[in-house]
Amino acid sequence: xxxxxxxxxxxxxxxxxxxxxxxxxxARSIFxxxxxxxxxxxxxxxxxxxxxxxxxxxxxxxxxxxxxxxAGEIRFGGVDVRVLRGTLLRRHRQxxxxxxxxxxxxxxxxxxxxxxxxxxxxxxxxxxxxxxxxRVKRLLDEVGLASVDASSFPHELSGGQxxxxxxxxxxxVDPEMLVLDEAVSALDVxxxxxxxxxFTQLRTxxxxxxxxxxxxxxxxxxxxxxxxxxxxxxxVEQAPAATLFSSAKxxxxxxxxxxxxxxxxxxxxxxxxxxxxxxxxxxxxxxxPFFARCQHAKKDAACSSAxxxxxxxxxxxxxxxxxEAR
Amino acid sequence: MTALLEVRHLSVxxxxxxxxxxxxxxxxxxxxxxxxxxxxxxxxxxxxxxVMQLLGPDARVDRNSRAVFxxxxxxxxxxxxxxxxxxxxxAMIFQEPAAALxxxxxxGDQVAEVAEVHGERSHRRAFEKAVTMLxxxxxxxxGRRAYAFPHELSGGMxxxxxxxxxLLLQPALVIADEPTSALDVxxxxxxxAxxxxxxxxxGTAVLFITHDLAVVAESCSRAIVMQGGSIVxxxxxxxxxxxxxxxxxxxxxxxxxxxxxxP
Numbered sequence: 141x142x143x144x145x146x147x148x149x150x151x152x153x154x155x156x157x158x159x160x161x162x163x164x165x166x167a168r169s170i171f172x173x174x175x176x177x178x179x180x181x182x183x184x185x186x187x188x189x190x191x192x193x194x195x196x197x198x199x200x201x202x203x204x205x206x207x208x209x210x211a212g213e214i215r216f217g218g219v220d221v222r223v224l225r226g227t228l229l230r231r232h233r234q235x236x237x238x239x240x241x242x243x244x245x246x247x248x249x250x251x252x253x254x255x256x257x258x259x260x261x262x263x264x265x266x267x268x269x270x271x272x273x274x275r276v277k278r279l280l281d282e283v284g285l286a287s288v289d290a291s292s293f294p295h296e297l298s299g300g301q302x303x304x305x306x307x308x309x310x311x312x313v314d315p316e317m318l319v320l321d322e323a324v325s326a327l328d329v330x331x332x333x334x335x336x337x338x339f340t341q342l343r344t345x346x347x348x349x350x351x352x353x354x355x356x357x358x359x360x361x362x363x364x365x366x367x368x369x370x371x372x373x374x375x376v377e378q379a380p381a382a383t384l385f386s387s388a389k390x391x392x393x394x395x396x397x398x399x400x401x402x403x404x405x406x407x408x409x410x411x412x413x414x415x416x417x418x419x420x421x422x423x424x425x426x427x428x429p430f431f432a433r434c435q436h437a438k439k440d441a442a443c444s445s446a447x448x449x450x451x452x453x454x455x456x457x458x459x460x461x462x463x464e465a466r
Numbered sequence: 467m468t469a470l471l472e473v474r475h476l477s478v479x480x481x482x483x484x485x486x487x488x489x490x491x492x493x494x495x496x497x498x499x500x501x502x503x504x505x506x507x508x509x510x511x512x513x514x515x516x517v518m519q520l521l522g523p524d525a526r527v528d529r530n531s532r533a534v535f536x537x538x539x540x541x542x543x544x545x546x547x548x549x550x551x552x553x554x555x556x557a558m559i560f561q562e563p564a565a566a567l568x569x570x571x572x573x574g575d576q577v578a579e580v581a582e583v584h585g586e587r588s589h590r591r592a593f594e595k596a597v598t599m600l601x602x603x604x605x606x607x608x609g610r611r612a613y614a615f616p617h618e619l620s621g622g623m624x625x626x627x628x629x630x631x632x633l634l635l636q637p638a639l640v641i642a643d644e645p646t647s648a649l650d651v652x653x654x655x656x657x658x659a660x661x662x663x664x665x666x667x668x669g670t671a672v673l674f675i676t677h678d679l680a681v682v683a684e685s686c687s688r689a690i691v692m693q694g695g696s697i698v699x700x701x702x703x704x705x706x707x708x709x710x711x712x713x714x715x716x717x718x719x720x721x722x723x724x725x726x727x728x729p
Contacts, residue, residue, distance in 0.1 A: 328677045333721040358723035399655040401680035403722040405703040414652045
């Protein structure tokens with residue numbers, strides 16, 4: 141698909157034991173990620189979009205080897221990530237870094253921000269002493285925290301400042317790829333806008349490849365070059381960002397777009413409000429996972445007989461809907 | 467016509483002379499939806515908590531402050547008098563439904579408890595009332611779900627339970643503190659539609675506390691913009707969005723992520 145892919149994922153599956161019922165963990169289990177494939181070109185930003193529980197975070201975690209997938213192939217810069225051990229695994233952890241959603245819980249409250257940022261530099265043995273201090277200082281400048289005292293603790297900072305510390309910590313080891321897991325959804329809209337601007341600027345300066353996880357498409361539109369929409373563990377539509385926002389094909393993608401509130405009181409859009417949420421409906425054993433919530437008036441036999449495969453619906457644009465496939 | 471809630475010269479100070487709210491005044495009419503908008507720390511939640519007498523012991527509400535509701539100043543009410551108002555005349559919906567619910571109590575019992583606290587002697591009747599309310603807020607199979615614990619429900623379902631608790635006794639005013647910020651956009655759309663529908667049915671006034679102007683555009687007829695503890699602008703939603711008068715309102719408007727979809 142892409143020319144120079146830094147990340148290539150094929151047939152990824154992640155499974156968790158089902159904790160409900162008396163035979164917990166034995167008989168049943170849940171596929172959080174089911175047969176997911178995608179590529180991220182060097183310097184691109186792929187947004188993984190979907191509701192809570194759709195498998196986007198599990199996908200990212202498998203990529204970073206925070207969790208072990210059950211099946212599939214993950215390549216990073218041509219290297220098979222799943223077999224990495226020891227020094228090579230540590231090297232992978234340096235090349236890929238993550239920023240989490242909640243800056244209140246992802247920073248150690250007992251460490252100063254200088255210590256938090258320096259930790260990765262020390263662990264990966266990138267610099268020592270005065271040189272390390274200089275690096276920390278440079279990183280604080282880079283994320284717009286030049287005026288903040290490096291010896292302060294996370295609780296002394298605002299939410300936006302804390303998220304900047306988390307970004308500086310991720311950048312401290314000079315990664316090639318950054319995963320932003322809902323990194324702005326817990327922030328105020330004004331702070332959110334500033335963090336997105338900072339991210340856009342850093343991405344260009346450092347030529348970063350990014351996996352951007354979010355559920356709000358308005359945020360995704362500001363930063364993503366490509367978008368993959370996930371539903372119930374599967375990718376249901378994937379396209380370059382401009383294509384996806386101008387001609388979304390999958391009914392789920394359209395519903396996600398319709399759900400974004402418009403900041404305009406005159407515009408009462410006709411909202412395709414998705415009823416229910418994914419956790420409360422039983423997924424069909426066979427057929428399209430989106431069947432129960434689908435807006436298509438006439439669902440036909442093809443919808444309930446097999447899981448629709450991702451099929452080409454346009455240039456560089458795939459969707460998993462039998463109604464849209466050509 | 468007198469307003470349902472009349473807030474006059476409300477000021478709240480924290481130790482060290484930190485002013486969280488600085489001499490603010492506003493009205494809410496019966497059946498109206500008003501937004502209190504601003505960034506974290508601007509004093510919007512403190513304002514609501516002060517009106518409900520829910521501030522911590524360090525907070526000091528200025529003696530000249532008034533919040534007149536049903537003809538009485540809420541700020542000088544005794545604890546007991548306040549308990550009779552909370553949940554019955556004025557109810558709250560909190561941001562984080564997981565934190566607002568008791569994790570060791572079945573959701574039906576929690577909703578029923580609101581009726582019991584306000585005089586319902588029969589638990590069975592209160593529980594039946596709770597189940598009816600859970601159904602009305604869109605929880606399907608409510609008779610069975612009422613026996614679930616909060617952790618067995620999704621975030622959107624939990625927020626529906628919190629809304630059921632707030633609306634059970636048909637209060638005149640509901641204060642909704644960032645009711646959708648912790649939820650997915652799809653669930654957010656459902657919850658906003660639900661609050662609006664229930665408001666129209668029961669004639670409840672709603673005070674939305676939010677930082678998200680998209681939510682304001684969707685749900686409110688009027689907005690009060692706060693910055694640094696003060697009100698910087700009050701206008702109808704239409705006017706605020708068409709021509710914000712204060713710079714801070716304009717900044718907030720600009721920050722809202724917009725989705726550009728080709729026609």
